[in-house]
Amino acid sequence: MEEIIKVEHVDAGYGKTVVLRDVNFCVKRGEVFVLLGGSGCGKSTMMKHIIGLNPVLAGSIKIADLEMNRKNKSAIRRKIGVMYQSGALFGSMTVLENVLLPLEEFSKMKKPERIDKAMYLLESVSMADAADKMPADLSGGMKKRAAIARAMALDPEILFLDEPSAGLDPITSYALDNLILKLRDEMKTTFVVVTHELPSIFTIADRCAMFDKSRKAMIALGSPKELRDESEDSFVREFFNRGKF
Amino acid sequence: MKKGILYQIGKRTVDFINGLQETCAFVGEICCRTFEVVFMPKRFRFGDMMLALERAGSNGVAINALVGFLLGVILAFQSATSLQMFGVEVYVADLMAIGLFRELGPIVTAILLAGRSGSAFAAEIGTMKVDEELDALETMDLPPVRFLVLPRIVAAMIAMPLLTIICELAGLIGGALVLKMMNIPLSVYWNHVADSSTVFMILLGLAKAVVFGLVIAIVGCGAGMRTRNTADGVGVAATKAVVGGILSVVILDGIIAVICYIFNV
Ligand SMILES: Nc1ncnc2c1ncn2[C@@H]1O[C@H](COP(=O)(O)OP(=O)(O)O)[C@@H](O)[C@H]1O
Numbered sequence: 001m002e003e004i005i006k007v008e009h010v011d012a013g014y015g016k017t018v019v020l021r022d023v024n025f026c027v028k029r030g031e032v033f034v035l036l037g038g039s040g041c042g043k044s045t046m047m048k049h050i051i052g053l054n055p056v057l058a059g060s061i062k063i064a065d066l067e068m069n070r071k072n073k074s075a076i077r078r079k080i081g082v083m084y085q086s087g088a089l090f091g092s093m094t095v096l097e098n099v100l101l102p103l104e105e106f107s108k109m110k111k112p113e114r115i116d117k118a119m120y121l122l123e124s125v126s127m128a129d130a131a132d133k134m135p136a137d138l139s140g141g142m143k144k145r146a147a148i149a150r151a152m153a154l155d156p157e158i159l160f161l162d163e164p165s166a167g168l169d170p171i172t173s174y175a176l177d178n179l180i181l182k183l184r185d186e187m188k189t190t191f192v193v194v195t196h197e198l199p200s201i202f203t204i205a206d207r208c209a210m211f212d213k214s215r216k217a218m219i220a221l222g223s224p225k226e227l228r229d230e231s232e233d234s235f236v237r238e239f240f241n242r243g244k245f
Numbered sequence: 246m247k248k249g250i251l252y253q254i255g256k257r258t259v260d261f262i263n264g265l266q267e268t269c270a271f272v273g274e275i276c277c278r279t280f281e282v283v284f285m286p287k288r289f290r291f292g293d294m295m296l297a298l299e300r301a302g303s304n305g306v307a308i309n310a311l312v313g314f315l316l317g318v319i320l321a322f323q324s325a326t327s328l329q330m331f332g333v334e335v336y337v338a339d340l341m342a343i344g345l346f347r348e349l350g351p352i353v354t355a356i357l358l359a360g361r362s363g364s365a366f367a368a369e370i371g372t373m374k375v376d377e378e379l380d381a382l383e384t385m386d387l388p389p390v391r392f393l394v395l396p397r398i399v400a401a402m403i404a405m406p407l408l409t410i411i412c413e414l415a416g417l418i419g420g421a422l423v424l425k426m427m428n429i430p431l432s433v434y435w436n437h438v439a440d441s442s443t444v445f446m447i448l449l450g451l452a453k454a455v456v457f458g459l460v461i462a463i464v465g466c467g468a469g470m471r472t473r474n475t476a477d478g479v480g481v482a483a484t485k486a487v488v489g490g491i492l493s494v495v496i497l498d499g500i501i502a503v504i505c506y507i508f509n510v
């Protein structure tokens with residue numbers, strides 16, 4: 001399968017602070033790739049490098065064979081959708097307007113079509129009844145779901161989700177996992193998901209990368225089952241064994 | 246930790262140069278986005294501009310009128326007591342007209358706008374930065390400058406001259422009130438005001454107001470965009486916006502005064 005994201009010898013961090021050293025992995029087209037690890041180990045940092053918000057300290061990242069630079073930036077960003085850890089909905093707009101925004105700016109659809117599409121997206125994350133609310137009036141989980149709808153608006157090839165199920169009730173979280181799998185299977189969307197929830201990892205992850213804060217490194221790469229049964233690292237094995245149902 | 250004086254000087258210098266560099270980049274980006282919007286007016290966020298205009302403009306009418314009025318009263322009263330000694334207190338009218346139209350109207354309005362809107366711009370954009378909303382715009386390929394900064398700049402540039410006119414008129418009314426109490430007929434007052442003010446002078450004042458609006462909005466938005474993700478980040482940005490805005494406006498006013506002097510206008 002084609003490798004849609006290539007991360008090669010990347011040092012992740014901010015300015016002079018190194019958070020992760022020499023990270024190597026690639027994400028294949030159409031798979032769900034999970035980034036996992038303890039809080040503060042650099043998952044969000046890694047994600048921000050991949051989507052080109054912060055420059056890497058060393059190494060290179062390619063998306064669809066395009067290096068992230070001034071010239072390619074727009075081309076890459078049309079291919080991706082991002083849901084941030086805090087949701088990052090625009091506070092001055094309603095939920096519906098938030099989802100409509102990318103459609104207004106980039107799609108050639110007419111207004112009724114755009115609204116239909118936005119409502120369809122909100123329904124798929126079961127947020128349709130909150131369409132006219134302001135973000136400030138939503139709970140954390142609702143913000144995230146609305147943000148997922150916004151990230152999906154332009155049918156991106158790759159969806160980045162930063163802790164989508166943190167703060168969600170198990171039922172919504174289950175529905176979200178199903179939505180991810182459905183999009184992967186029907187739309188061939190590639191997913192990069194940051195999550196801690198073991199049940200969720202075993203349901204959605206085709207492969208995952210695990211980071212460790214104290215070692216400042218990627219300590220495991222593979223499918224959840226491989227890591228559970230075959231990892232050389234006892235910490236990794238134990239972590240995944242908690243997920244044996 | 247207290248470091249040596251050389252270290253302090255060096256650090257301040259480096260910070261200053263970095264700040265200058267960032268400001269240049271920011272202004273450069275604003276220019277690029279302005280070009281983009283001029284050629285593709287549809288990309289201008291008109292609704293956001295109207296919202297910012299409402300907050301910076303109409304919501305500031307009352308305070309501007311009040312401050313202008315009080316300024317007029319004080320100015321007229323103070324100068325009248327001096328001029329009275331020579332029996333020429335009617336010339337207060339000339340002084341009021343020239344002072345308000347040329348200098349005080351624009352600069353006082355600018356200081357008010359920096360306090361009300363410069364800080365608000367910084368706080369609004371700063372909060373968005375802390376909440377990752379700027380990152381979201383960036384990854385949606387929607388340039389924050391076009392989205393957040395341009396509408397605010399345009400709003401400030403429209404609001405400033407209008408608020409300045411209100412401030413000036415209120416000031417003249419305040420002056421009229423004082424002179425009325427000193428038994429100078431209103432018709433004489435207004436005649437003196439009309440005689441001593443020229444269209445050029447009024448336009449110069451309004452042009453300055455527009456430029457001040459531009460500067461305050463750029464400083465305010467710039468401070469917002471550079472907000473740090475710390476507990477006091479947004480507060481610091483708002484303070485920087487007010488102090489930086491007022492300082493730039495005063496310096497700019499000085500420069501304009503010198504240029505006017507050189508060209509004798
Ligand atoms: N803007 C920043 N500047 C400097 N350091 C940061 C910044 N954001 C996060 N960090 C640090 O980077 C490390 C990784 O953070 P992050 O990637 O957010 O962790 P997580 O895995 O929980 O998403 C943390 O130690 C954090 O303190």
Ligand SMILES: [Mg+2]
Nearest residue numbers: 043044085162
């Ligand atoms: Mg995180």
